[in-house]
Amino acid sequence: MKYYSTNGQAPIADLEKAVVKGLAEDRGLYMPEEIYKLPQAFFDDIQNMKFQDIAYNVASNFFGDDVDGDALQDLVYDTLSFDCPVVKVTDQIYALELFHGPTLAFKDVGARFMARLLRYFTSLSGSTSNLINVLVATSGDTGSAVANGFLGVEGIHVYVLYPKGKVSPIQECQFTTLGKNITAIEVDGVFDDCQALVKSAFMDQELNEHMKLTSANSINVARFLPQAFYYFNAYARMKALGLADQLVMCVPSGNFGNICSALFGHQMGLPIKRFIAANNANDIFYKYLQTGKYEPRASVQTLANAMDVGAPSNFARILNLYSENGQLTPEATHHRITNLISGATYKDEQIRKTMQQCYEETGYVLDPHGACGYQALKDGLKPGEIGVFCETAHPAKFKEKVDDILGTDIEIPARLKAFMEGQKQSVEMSKEFADFKAYLMKQ
Numbered sequence: 001m002k003y004y005s006t007n008g009q010a011p012i013a014d015l016e017k018a019v020v021k022g023l024a025e026d027r028g029l030y031m032p033e034e035i036y037k038l039p040q041a042f043f044d045d046i047q048n049m050k051f052q053d054i055a056y057n058v059a060s061n062f063f064g065d066d067v068d069g070d071a072l073q074d075l076v077y078d079t080l081s082f083d084c085p086v087v088k089v090t091d092q093i094y095a096l097e098l099f100h101g102p103t104l105a106f107k108d109v110g111a112r113f114m115a116r117l118l119r120y121f122t123s124l125s126g127s128t129s130n131l132i133n134v135l136v137a138t139s140g141d142t143g144s145a146v147a148n149g150f151l152g153v154e155g156i157h158v159y160v161l162y163p164k165g166k167v168s169p170i171q172e173c174q175f176t177t178l179g180k181n182i183t184a185i186e187v188d189g190v191f192d193d194c195q196a197l198v199k200s201a202f203m204d205q206e207l208n209e210h211m212k213l214t215s216a217n218s219i220n221v222a223r224f225l226p227q228a229f230y231y232f233n234a235y236a237r238m239k240a241l242g243l244a245d246q247l248v249m250c251v252p253s254g255n256f257g258n259i260c261s262a263l264f265g266h267q268m269g270l271p272i273k274r275f276i277a278a279n280n281a282n283d284i285f286y287k288y289l290q291t292g293k294y295e296p297r298a299s300v301q302t303l304a305n306a307m308d309v310g311a312p313s314n315f316a317r318i319l320n321l322y323s324e325n326g327q328l329t330p331e332a333t334h335h336r337i338t339n340l341i342s343g344a345t346y347k348d349e350q351i352r353k354t355m356q357q358c359y360e361e362t363g364y365v366l367d368p369h370g371a372c373g374y375q376a377l378k379d380g381l382k383p384g385e386i387g388v389f390c391e392t393a394h395p396a397k398f399k400e401k402v403d404d405i406l407g408t409d410i411e412i413p414a415r416l417k418a419f420m421e422g423q424k425q426s427v428e429m430s431k432e433f434a435d436f437k438a439y440l441m442k443q
């Protein structure tokens with residue numbers, strides 16, 4: 001499979017290049033040249049297949065040309081060492097729980113898959129001196145998913161840059177206590193300073209000659225595409241219940257990587273009737289659906305902070321997909337998109353109310369992100385439809401907020417506790433690039 005850039009000015013890349021580079025030379029996002037339909041026989045039998053086998057079929061469709069079959073199967077099985085169950089919340093609404101991985105948030109699957117795919121490519125090249133260094137800036141959740149996804153993966157070292165004192169203790173311990181091939185760098189600054197350091201590092205020629213650098217950003221094809229596995233599995237489980245005929249899939253969205261993978265699944269033939277993108281107060285996509293105009297702006301802080309995005313990076317992919325790489329007019333593209341996807345947007349006050357109501361009426365504990373998805377289904381489902389929303393994070397990741405809103409004392413899962421008991425290790429760093437560069441040059 002070859003990958004082109006949404007900006008159309010960069011050379012076509014193979015999978016390895018698309019994964020190692022992340023972003024194309026023209027700052028566009030990589031798109032696969034073909035999205036093959038899966039055969040009808042696969043969908044006929046899908047309810048009898050287990051998650052890993054469903055995922056292997058989906059992965060083969062994208063990566064089968066580039067990764068040897070047995071290796072790809074190992075890679076998928078190893079990535080999916082935990083389940084993503086569908087749980088009934090009401091008669092019409094089901095939660096797709098994507099939080100049973102190592103860091104209790106859905107980004108685990110993409111991060112684990114990407115780490116193993118990079119490892120596969122470096123092992124092919126056979127060179128031991130070819131250590132890949134992943135730089136990632138985080139305001140909390142991405143750092144933990146990437147660090148844990150890459151933990152112990154040979155040939156790769158990860159540097160997580162985070163703003164000192166600005167991530168929650170629960171988040172911090174998930175990437176500062178790991179050791180091994182993970183180095184946490186505590187930057188005396190804010191998130192934007194961390195991101196600026198990473199960007200400067202990628203542009204510094206001397207540094208790039210000294211060491212092989214790559215990013216594990218969520219726009220990476222190896223991080224977003226594997227998320228399609230979730231939606232095929234959810235369909236299979238709902239089909240087994242006899243509830244898959246009019247399925248509406250609702251995805252709480254920030255950078256739109258997760259919903260984008262679901263839309264790729266739909267292009268591969270997954271019979272989802274329609275999609276809902278649930279936003280918090282950052283309603284840029286919602287407004288696009290209403291008006292046809294895409295107007296990014298600065299993000300605002302909300303309770304569902306992993307969705308606080310003012311310029312969703314995967315929007316370009318969605319446009320590219322439904323405009324058939326720019327062949328359709330903006331109006332025709334907008335029409336196609338609104339036929340398949342609707343939107344919803346909720347302010348913090350509504351998120352709180354939704355969490356309380358859902359807990360009172362059903363006993364189900366929503367986290368603030370999942371709450372947007374649940375409410376969007378409550379507001380948007382039509383008679384006869386069944387809705388599945390993604391529960392994107394375990395409520396215990398936001399324990400203080402959740403307990404405060406619900407008056408609960410929710411239990412912290414054992415693996416989260418284990419992080420909290422670990423020893424913090426971090427490298428203190430100023431926000432000056434010269435300091436960061438000097439540090440990396442010594443590695």
Ligand SMILES: *Cc1c(COP(=O)(O)O)cnc(C)c1O
Nearest residue numbers: 253254255256257258306392393
């Ligand atoms: C990253 C994240 C989201 C948003 O996902 P996108 O792919 O960026 O749209 C939603 N909820 C949680 C908990 C997340 O960590």
